[in-house]
Amino acid sequence: xxxxxxxxxxxxxxxxxxxxxxxxxxxxxxxxxxxxxxxxxxxxxxxxxxxxxxxxxxxxxxxxxxxxxxxxxxxxxxxxxxxxxxxxxxxxxxxxxxxxxxxxxxxxxxxxxxxxxxxxxxxxxxxxxxxxxxxxxxxxxxxxxxxxxxxxxxxxxxxxxxxxxxxxxxxx
Amino acid sequence: xxxxxxxxxxxxxxxxxxxxxxxxxxxxxxxxxxxxxxxxxxxxxxxxxxxxxxxxxxxxxxxxxxxxxxxxxxxxxxxxxxxxxxxxxxxxxxxxxxxxxxxxxxxxxxxxxxxxxxxxxxxxxxxxxxxxxxxxxxxxxxxxxxxxxxxxxxxxxxxxxxxxxxxxxxxxxxxxxxxxxxxxxxxxxxxxxxxxxxxxxxxxxxxxxxxxxxxxxxxxxxxxxxxxxxxxxxxxxxxxxxxxxxxxxxxxxxxxxxxxxxxxxxxxxxxxxxxxxxxxxxxxxxxxxxxxxxxxxxxxxxxxxxxxxxxxxxxxxxxxxxxxxxxxxxxxxxxxxxxxxxxxxxxxxxxxxxxxxxxxxxxxxxxxxxxxxxxxxxxxxxxxxxxxxxxxxxxxxxxxxxxxxxxxxxxxxxxxxxxxxxxxxxxxxxxxxxxxxxxxxxx
Numbered sequence: 331x332x333x334x335x336x337x338x339x340x341x342x343x344x345x346x347x348x349x350x351x352x353x354x355x356x357x358x359x360x361x362x363x364x365x366x367x368x369x370x371x372x373x374x375x376x377x378x379x380x381x382x383x384x385x386x387x388x389x390x391x392x393x394x395x396x397x398x399x400x401x402x403x404x405x406x407x408x409x410x411x412x413x414x415x416x417x418x419x420x421x422x423x424x425x426x427x428x429x430x431x432x433x434x435x436x437x438x439x440x441x442x443x444x445x446x447x448x449x450x451x452x453x454x455x456x457x458x459x460x461x462x463x464x465x466x467x468x469x470x471x472x473x474x475x476x477x478x479x480x481x482x483x484x485x486x487x488x489x490x491x492x493x494x495x496x497x498x499x500x501x502x
Numbered sequence: 503x504x505x506x507x508x509x510x511x512x513x514x515x516x517x518x519x520x521x522x523x524x525x526x527x528x529x530x531x532x533x534x535x536x537x538x539x540x541x542x543x544x545x546x547x548x549x550x551x552x553x554x555x556x557x558x559x560x561x562x563x564x565x566x567x568x569x570x571x572x573x574x575x576x577x578x579x580x581x582x583x584x585x586x587x588x589x590x591x592x593x594x595x596x597x598x599x600x601x602x603x604x605x606x607x608x609x610x611x612x613x614x615x616x617x618x619x620x621x622x623x624x625x626x627x628x629x630x631x632x633x634x635x636x637x638x639x640x641x642x643x644x645x646x647x648x649x650x651x652x653x654x655x656x657x658x659x660x661x662x663x664x665x666x667x668x669x670x671x672x673x674x675x676x677x678x679x680x681x682x683x684x685x686x687x688x689x690x691x692x693x694x695x696x697x698x699x700x701x702x703x704x705x706x707x708x709x710x711x712x713x714x715x716x717x718x719x720x721x722x723x724x725x726x727x728x729x730x731x732x733x734x735x736x737x738x739x740x741x742x743x744x745x746x747x748x749x750x751x752x753x754x755x756x757x758x759x760x761x762x763x764x765x766x767x768x769x770x771x772x773x774x775x776x777x778x779x780x781x782x783x784x785x786x787x788x789x790x791x792x793x794x795x796x797x798x799x800x801x802x803x804x805x806x807x808x809x810x811x812x813x814x815x816x817x818x819x820x821x822x823x824x825x826x827x828x829x830x831x832x833x834x835x836x837x838x839x840x841x842x843x844x845x846x847x848x849x850x851x852x853x854x855x856x857x858x859x860x861x862x863x864x865x866x867x868x869x870x871x872x873x874x875x876x877x878x879x880x881x882x883x884x885x886x887x888x889x890x891x892x893x894x895x896x897x898x899x900x901x902x903x904x905x906x907x908x909x910x911x912x913x914x915x916x917x918x919x920x921x922x923x924x925x926x927x928x929x930x931x932x933x934x935x936x937x938x939x940x941x942x943x944x945x
Binding site for chain 2: 461
């Protein structure tokens, strides 16, 4: 299976029920807020980012990916006590890049999904640190290995979750 | 121009959204007097509205999950209990070993009950007013150690209320919504609490580090601080009451930024990662138990009765002071003096009338010249009155109208049992014996 998509064919734009667009991100946000209570410090994942990457990859629309990333990030920020917009910026960029890459690669490939989620998770963490420390000048301590753990967790979750979400798409 | 926006609309949208968010971030950050950037602790109206919306969207599903988890756990436990009871009934009939299994199961339940009972007892003994709450969700971010509880302003919670458990402090209420509240845990990097080490009495500021550990900062290097020392709240931060357990010293490391300072890593007393039930200190006004309140009321009543008794005594003494000068009124004739009043229960004794006038009788006193002559002396030596009159008589009980036996000294009476008449009498001065007041008389 080729890793890169065929430029000559039109990339397939997947469609989902309206409820899926509403409930899946909401479920991701709720679980992201609830699971750390169960798992404690071992909650090394970012479900809103995984869902953002999934929809951005499959919709292949940078604008939609951007908007979805911004909405998910702002929502996450609103639940925390940090400034609203830090995660928003990070996930906006992640959504845009995921959608832009989704036009050019085969998003069905599990390796692509795993690597993309890993890299975008690291990028998202990096943007959070960059915005907090350098753009806003806040005293935010950061440990690089927790970002690695989160990126690995996101990749593994994506490998399991993406096929499940694929079942929601509308097939013509 | 139009073609530029059409061609690069993806980038334009991306940049517009990023720019809007960065402007929003810049509004929320302010610069302190020390030149450091920090977040405004009190959110602006717009930011608070966004948080309220987000919290309003996420909290109901979280509450449903929490309730369903509790319900399903109860159902599952009931099912398991039924199964285990059935099995135990069969096994108890066979071997005594099964009894031990049942005992172990009951012991586990008892431990769970003891844990809940300990929390309830702590709340009852705690002198401040508290509200019990359940933790229902978290921020979901590793950098933000906040969690949500199922009580809000409707239950009396306020911003900056301390959140504790029976084990130790947990955090403080950061934001309050109608039926939920956001709690900033003590292990967050932005939290702060004044603490004191129990043995060395060293004070410091407790905060969280990047790993989610508790650490006490701003402490000068001190070799006396040892592992295992207990850390308590100092009470100076106006949030946590003084003396609550915080944790124990886990490690002492040098401050990487300042040479002479150290950081004390603290193991929290409360299980910050697995919080279920917490107590929110809603008021630092003392809350007393019913027994304590009864003791206080009794003490107040006693104090009031003592004051009333003192006031009554003062009033009585004032009345006496007013009346004493009036016992003998110089403007009234003797027979109209207040003491002549037959209603006076303590009549004044008068000397008896002499049978024969003598030189002691008023008006018969000899002059000084006759008293000085020797002839006058034998006359003077003659007895003036019979002994039976002048000599005091033995005390004779007198029955008063009230029936109370009394004693008096004076002229013998032929009817000692008769009620004592008022008027001139012999004998001793008025006694302090209680006297029954005569109707219409002065007391």
